[in-house]
Amino acid sequence: MGGSDAVVVGGGIGGLAAALALHRRGWRVTVLERAAELREVGAGLTLMANAVRGLDALGVGAAVRARGDAGAAGGIRTARGRWLSRVDADELTRLLGTTALGVHRATLHGILREALPAEAVHTGAEVSDVDPEAGEVRHRRHGEPVSLRADLVVGADGLHSALRARLWPGTPPPAYAGTTAWRAVVDFPEPVPAAISWGRGAEFGMVPVGDGRLYWFGAVTAPPGGHAPDELAAVRERFGSWHDPIPALLAATPPEAVLRNDIHHLATPLPSYVRGRVALLGDAAHAMTPNLGQGACQAIEDAVTLGAVCAGGAGTVPAALAAYDRQRRRRSQAVARASFRTGRFGQQLRHPAAVALRDTLLRLTPARASLRAMTRYADWQPPTAPDPRTRTRPRPGQLPEHWLRVVSAHAPGLLRDLDLDLGPTGPAPPPPVDADHGASCPVGPDHAASRPAGAGHRATRPANDPPGGGPGRPGRPIHDRPPSGPGGDRRLALVAAVAVWSTGLFCLSLVLPDRVQGCSARSRPSSRRSGSPAPPPNAPATAGPEPHAGPRAPGGASGTRRQGPATW
Numbered sequence: 001m002g003g004s005d006a007v008v009v010g011g012g013i014g015g016l017a018a019a020l021a022l023h024r025r026g027w028r029v030t031v032l033e034r035a036a037e038l039r040e041v042g043a044g045l046t047l048m049a050n051a052v053r054g055l056d057a058l059g060v061g062a063a064v065r066a067r068g069d070a071g072a073a074g075g076i077r078t079a080r081g082r083w084l085s086r087v088d089a090d091e092l093t094r095l096l097g098t099t100a101l102g103v104h105r106a107t108l109h110g111i112l113r114e115a116l117p118a119e120a121v122h123t124g125a126e127v128s129d130v131d132p133e134a135g136e137v138r139h140r141r142h143g144e145p146v147s148l149r150a151d152l153v154v155g156a157d158g159l160h161s162a163l164r165a166r167l168w169p170g171t172p173p174p175a176y177a178g179t180t181a182w183r184a185v186v187d188f189p190e191p192v193p194a195a196i197s198w199g200r201g202a203e204f205g206m207v208p209v210g211d212g213r214l215y216w217f218g219a220v221t222a223p224p225g226g227h228a229p230d231e232l233a234a235v236r237e238r239f240g241s242w243h244d245p246i247p248a249l250l251a252a253t254p255p256e257a258v259l260r261n262d263i264h265h266l267a268t269p270l271p272s273y274v275r276g277r278v279a280l281l282g283d284a285a286h287a288m289t290p291n292l293g294q295g296a297c298q299a300i301e302d303a304v305t306l307g308a309v310c311a312g313g314a315g316t317v318p319a320a321l322a323a324y325d326r327q328r329r330r331r332s333q334a335v336a337r338a339s340f341r342t343g344r345f346g347q348q349l350r351h352p353a354a355v356a357l358r359d360t361l362l363r364l365t366p367a368r369a370s371l372r373a374m375t376r377y378a379d380w381q382p383p384t385a386p387d388p389r390t391r392t393r394p395r396p397g398q399l400p401e402h403w404l405r406v407v408s409a410h411a412p413g414l415l416r417d418l419d420l421d422l423g424p425t426g427p428a429p430p431p432p433v434d435a436d437h438g439a440s441c442p443v444g445p446d447h448a449a450s451r452p453a454g455a456g457h458r459a460t461r462p463a464n465d466p467p468g469g470g471p472g473r474p475g476r477p478i479h480d481r482p483p484s485g486p487g488g489d490r491r492l493a494l495v496a497a498v499a500v501w502s503t504g505l506f507c508l509s510l511v512l513p514d515r516v517q518g519c520s521a522r523s524r525p526s527s528r529r530s531g532s533p534a535p536p537p538n539a540p541a542t543a544g545p546e547p548h549a550g551p552r553a554p555g556g557a558s559g560t561r562r563q564g565p566a567t568w
Helices: 013-024 049-057 061-068 089-096 105-114 162-169 231-239 245-250 295-309 314-345 352-364 368-375 401-410 413-419 445-450 486-511 525-530
Strands: 006-010 030-032 044-049 075-078 083-086 101-104 125-131 136-142 142-147 152-155 175-187 197-198 202-210 214-222 257-264 277-278
Touching: 006 013, 013 030, 013 105, 013 152, 013 295, 030 162, 044 049, 044 202, 044 214, 044 295, 049 061, 049 295, 061 101, 061 105, 083 352, 083 368, 089 525, 101 105, 101 214, 125 162, 152 162, 162 277, 175 197, 175 231, 175 314, 197 257, 197 352, 202 231, 202 245, 214 231, 214 245, 231 245, 277 314, 295 314
Parallel strands: 006 030, 006 152, 075 197, 101 202, 152 277
Antiparallel strands: 044 101, 075 083, 125 136, 136 142, 175 214, 175 257, 197 202, 202 214
């Protein structure tokens, strides 16, 4: 593994985290940052439990805890200050094993940078092109053209990713989410709970970030491209009459500290995060709205997972990247969708009746249920580093692979409709060669498991969806589902109950058919031995199904498996 070289394009939080994850696995890493100076532009952020665990896996968790702020119990309030939902910090820690942290972006960025070798980061390097098959990255540094070859290329170049545009040219650009936001970090030593306040088409949030500083943000539904001569005055006009301590926070904010940005997200999910030796992560792969506070958290998850699957070095890159795509794409895209929906339900809701109904529902929701809903996407554990050519044992609550093959063969729609956990989150073998599209078309484990031997990729993918990882127009991922959680456990319990019920009926049909028909089993022993029970009195003379025959095909002989997707 001494010859394993990686190039990371982008020196933000996701890029530095990926570089650190690979560096800790023995890779030689080069980070190419376009800016002349490596610094994080922005304000504060909230690191949920999943990100804190990821930082622990990177060896910097203790340093971030020391510089961040665990914060006091908070929740959701109205514009007048009435609490709609409260978060118990102790209960949060009990559920997740760790608490959330508020931290300044520059603080986290600096900690990640200090953990890397000084020579690993190259600033002033603007990438112009990449060859995904050869792993060649061409860029300009200080005006001179430079070319680097690597075993692995990581695209962490943010929302307007050049690598994404180059390798997935059919992907639409990031879409405006309908919201513009102001942000600032101010010195505010008074204790303030980490909370969000909702109004009509607006929200205001506060997060302590340590060292006596507090990060605040205000967001409103507005057309894109808006700006004001005095942004702080615009914030005061919109939020100055809201509950305390919002007016005091705005009064303590210097005008030059206020940042304003329109919120964009990747509305069309990518069909794959991998192309050849290139893997995307963070906003380059799944830019999302900030409504769940999971943008940086998902980038850290990406980085930790990429480092784990690439622990085998350069020789395992194809299988490792297939495992990375399988583990990360479905979860991160589900979090992105949930974040967008949260914004529609929260900050973007404007109709008075809808706002009143939402607030009432939140007040009536039990505290434990609210807390579990809030922590659904924060319940994540960093992966270990197994051989990416082997499969891992299914997690608790996850269907074994041989069950998936049976269910997929007979009821391909059931897995998607019931939103089940389709397979282990550990690494998988290299993608099989597709008969219709060739070796460049990776087939995920759920697709491969649901295909009969010799079937092409088109057998399991809608006609208007291009193959995963292909250059065509991106489509909605097949078997799209949110990450597993309490809802997934309930669905799995439902399927188990249906299976038990169906098995019980089958067993009863073997034991009780004669009694149901009004006859004694001892009166017709010959019919039992022959395998064809006699018809009841007055029954029409029709031919019944043969014993132990398979499902009858429409218009065909018994024992023939019905072709095509089953309907449920």
